[in-house]
Amino acid sequence: MSRIDRYTIQRCVLRDTTAPEGVMFILDIDDGAIIPQAVAFLCPCGCGIEIYLPVDGSNVETKWSLSLNDGTPTITPSVAMRGGCMSHYFITRGEVRWC
Numbered sequence: 242m243s244r245i246d247r248y249t250i251q252r253c254v255l256r257d258t259t260a261p262e263g264v265m266f267i268l269d270i271d272d273g274a275i276i277p278q279a280v281a282f283l284c285p286c287g288c289g290i291e292i293y294l295p296v297d298g299s300n301v302e303t304k305w306s307l308s309l310n311d312g313t314p315t316i317t318p319s320v321a322m323r324g325g326c327m328s329h330y331f332i333t334r335g336e337v338r339w340c
């Protein structure tokens with residue numbers, strides 16, 4: 242596993258694998274309209290952990306929101322690991338910015 246600098250998106254309603262390196266899965270629910278519920282991606286530090294974040298529009302309370310600009314994902318606020326690799330970063334227009 243190597244460090245990841247940017248993510249492209251892949252939308253899916255169901256998934257049967259963890260996200261490949263450099264790909265952010267956007268997990269949609271098809272509720273008549275397609276609504277993003279969560280994102281899943283490998284931690285950019287290269288530790289191999291898959292990060293799963295529920296996002297606004299999901300059925301659970303969450304602090305993260307996802308916006309898509311020209312097919313690139315922006316996650317706000319930042320993502321901070323409280324254990325393990327302790328990574329802390331922003332993902333803005335698909336690019337990883339370390340804190």
Ligand SMILES: [Zn+2]
Nearest residue numbers: 284286288326
């Ligand atoms: Zn990590």
